[in-house]
Amino acid sequence: MKFPLFLLGVLAAVPAESLLAQGRVQDVIVTTSGRRVRGVEITELTSTTVRYTRSGDSLDLPANSVAEIDWSEPPQGFLLGRTAARNGRFDEAATAFADGAKETKRAVLQVECQFLEADSLARAAGTDQQKAAFAADKLGAWISANDDGFRVPDATHALGRSQLVAGKADEAEATFRKLADDALAKGWAPVWGARARFELARALLAKGDLTNARSAFQQAQQAAQSAGGEQPSSELLSLMAEASVGVGETMVREGQFDEALRYFRDLSSRAPNAAIRAAARAGEGEALYLRGKDPVDVESLRSAQIALAEANLLDPTAGEVTAKSLYYSGLVLIALGPDHESSNYRQRALDYFASVTREYATSGWAALAAEAAKN
């Protein structure tokens, strides 16, 4: 084949240096509306503002419009931690994030890794009081060192949860009240207010202050409704549902199973949306299980099976309610045991728990499922 020669346009000799420049930082900001802002370098993250540069210009976005950040070439520790966290291996994730904080030279990413380490410790604690207390200390220290950080709302939320598990319900209550107040005062995303109120209700429930817990759940429901507006997100729907169910849970805690069942059935029939109906069925399943597990009342347990299966089916958010249904479905099988289930009941129960830890690793039920699988 002959190679024809022809005149070229000017092909400028590109300076070697520009081609051989060091790798550029190319973070991606994902906003809550789904829009992605590419080709940026994030320079500062505060609880109200995300600052970045792009093509030499300095720009910013309100923090409450940022859903997540896709970091450019994060350190190996970050990648390992992220994968471990996704698979529910939070101990491993904590160690990896700690390594990531040391590996990176970017200050913003260092702070992020330190937060993720503390957060992973909290998730890894499960129901262990000592570990939860350690995680709470770590989170508290992080908050003190980064008092206006982007992750302060997340860290405060995790701190409150850790304090609750560590048996420090009063401290947890104070933390959640602060979270709710700060969310309002500092203009954080409205969902933080709803989350704070919901967790506050749980803290009161943990303290045994059932009357206040009931009204706190109702307030949480209202906060979630206001935050969600016409088209609430999955998470807010979930919060609304769980807050509604929380009222019933106070009755379960009092041992008032029949009253709780009446409440859940009534909630299910009048619920304005599928998320609450599903949550009500899951609450009903939980109450039936707790009533029927000891001594074993097979009729209650069978009813629990049906309620939990329906809750799973009907949960449009495929989130906390599904995780809860799966968890309790596993417990129901264990309670029914070999006398009432075929010989593979234990494996089926383990499969339920494994689904929770694997597919719903970030839900509150994952730690409980992991614990149940061990036993």
Add this chain to the structure above:
Amino acid sequence: MSRRTACRVLSGFLLTGLVPLAAQETRVARDAAFVRKLATSLNFTSLAKSEVERLQAVHKDSADFKEIFQLGIEISLIGARSHPNREERRTLFKDALQQSSEFIERYSDEPVADRARRTMIEACYEYGAYLLDEITLARDEAPETVAELEEQASDVYKDGIAACQKVMDGIGSRRRENGSEAQRDYYITWLFKAMLEREAARASTRDRVPLSRIARDTFEEFIFDVGEGTLLGLRGWFEMSRIGEVLGDYSTAFDDFELTIESIHTALDQAAELGLTRDTQEYIFNLLQETYDKAAESLFELGDSEKTLAFVETFRGDLKKYGEEGLEPFEIAHPTFGHPVFLTEARALSETGEADKVAAALAIAEKINAEHPNDIIGVRAKAVLKEILEIPSGSVVTGALLFEVAKGDYQARDYERAIRGFKRAYGAMTDDEKREFGLEAWTSMAKCFGLQRRLLEASLAAKYGLDKYRDGGDDALVTDAGDVLDRAWTGFLRDATDSDYAEIRALKDDVTTLLADVGGAASEAKLRWRDGGRLLDEKNYAEAAQTFAQVPAETPYYEPAQARIVVAWQQAGDHAKARAAVKAYRDFINSPAGQIPGDRRDLADTRAQALASVVFYDGYMDYLEAVGRVGGAPDPTRFTPTITKLRAFIDTHGEAGAGYVPNAWDIVARLQIELGDLAKSEESYRTLRNLEPNSVLVPNLATAVFKAYYDAQKAVETEYEALIKQGADQATLAPVIERLAAARRQAVASGVDYLDNAGSRPDYSVLFSTLTISSDAKDWATAERFGRKIVEVYGESEDQKENVEKFVTARLGEALLRQRKFRDAVDILQTAAAANPNNYPVKRYLSLAQGGWFEFNNRGGLEEVAGMDQPAEAYQRHWEEYRKYLRSRGVEDYSLEWYQFNCECFMFATRAARTDAAKGRLREIHFNLAKSVDEFQALRALGPAGEEIYQLFQTVR
């Protein structure tokens, strides 16, 4: 992924241009062309491979053998590009590279080796691209593997670069022969070299900048030499521009791409003047599109969606200007080079977050997805669709689309994710969409639950769908939903052994009424189908076959029933009748009665599943006959054809017959073991393990693979021992020793792989065998690992406790003491000795741990190992207790074990004599015993082990 498309464009120059004109007339050349077509145009890679094997057998003694062999390598590479299974692609790429290397090594100075080098260069480029894709995935899924993958990619690129240099060195003197094949090959290889260097930079996080510099230098030299105004020079500019993207410097990359586009414009505008042929113009036009693709991507990565969209408009303008008149830009755009630009447009549109733009993005991505059902662009389109669907703007994404995505997850067997997807899809559906897809959505969800063995959830989901949508629903879908409900509910009642409670009874009544309504017992076909299934479960095979044969032909159960007839006769052991049923079904499919209307996707799906079942069983029967499991002797000549058949089943029917694929891989692996191809059997085992990690086939096959490696090393060991007995010399022994060491390493590696994937209760015999082999191989760390594992799992088990105490503890102790972990060794050995005072091997190792020893290091020097520095105590135990044990076992004087005992006593005495002169006399006694009257000749005749003991006696003394 235009890395690969670039290769394919250039490969047209590499692969096809070298066949001498005379050869194109030969039969071999025609056969080769046919085989290539099988693989490239028709995608029948397995058949192409079989055909190559047949041609190799036919031409094995002819001069064309090398050409055919080289063809086989090409087919491996073609298969590697297109195979849908990731693991299988990796295997095929590695095969192609390995075969190329071996071929080149064998025929390195012959002209045919250059052809192999060119295939190797392509294989390196393509395999490297595959590994880069794997690295991208691994960063998300398995970051701990990234470093290893980067190293693999680096090695592959290094090999490719070396091959390029070799080719260039070979034909460098002919590069100035204008218009010759050699000149063209030289420059193309040079360009490939630069591209490989660039990709090597991409693969290395650590050395990216210096490697990019090297690549740039190569590009610049190449462009200068070939001429920047030439076709290849243009190509070189484009490929060099991509260095910017490697470095993440998208701004510079975009500028360079723009300049390349300008040059291409000039060329196309002056095409007539320059006398460019149509082919050349087409090539340049495609290069233009490719450049736009990378340029648009670079602009997109810079984050400017508006500029990206404007740039794509410019692209549209160029398509209209230079493309065929009267067509729309999308129709003009090349499917491989041009469509990706529109994908970037879709991404840019979707990232604006504006509802109308997101809808437009969806439409573009869906269109491209439809145009590219099976290639990498389709994969990219699906990824874009997934990205768009994750945007929380619910009004934009339709329930119907979400439903398709969820079905994809179901087909990929990610059931929990599919369930989430079906829920989301149903929630997003309009009323019309619910009427059209609602029943199928709930039935699909039910199937997912069923596959997770959550049968109550499955029943409720199927029931929910039928309750709401059975009226007015498609008959086949209603029947399908009814089937699912029937199976799920039956299964739930089977599991819930005690279920006679009010709510369950109420549910049961509902289900029974529903099933009766949707064609339960009333349907004859369904009745026959269910009865046949029951008879099959009860092992009444002949009756089951007859019942299935009564299923009416015009019902949806007919074809599944035909498949079950095959299964029934096979289970009955009547292969003749089973094969007759296979033939009858195939004849039916090809008959007018077997035509399926185009809009009956459900029947097409059913047929695909039934046919997959039949094809699998056909291969399964071949396997059973080949290994002699159905009477008659094994027939090894059928092993390879059976492997080919089952591989073809996996390739062609694997999706529809997914349930059989694990069994198919299991059989393939076992036949590969029979053929002695252990490396391939291991690859097949890994494929099975990745596919179905929880399948019961996995541990069984792992054991079989391990056993094969174990038997292989045992065979070499037997050979070695026989040679020792014959008094073979070192020259004869040396290669056998090497083979034995390699066989042991492979067996140990197989055992380690087994343990890493075995779950909580690995098989005792595999663990113990690996322990002994690793001890024999002096791989003490592995021996320790396995010893500890056995103790952990079986130390307290009733059936193995005694064996653990008797045999395992001693070996574990030895592994520890050989690693100088004396304290640990002594602790374990003393505990074992106290528990079982008659365990003399334990006592032997206890003595060694306490008394120390002498040994030769890697450099041949003598080393003294002090142990716990208690040689006197060690000697006493050895002499008083271990000696008696040897006697009681009938160990003969002047045997290896006898010499070993005396040598150990000699070493203890030597060390003890330093503080107790009396021990010096004992030392001499043992030395003289061993020396005897033949000056150690009997010892030295016992092979390398004997020689080593002899050297110890001599050196220590």
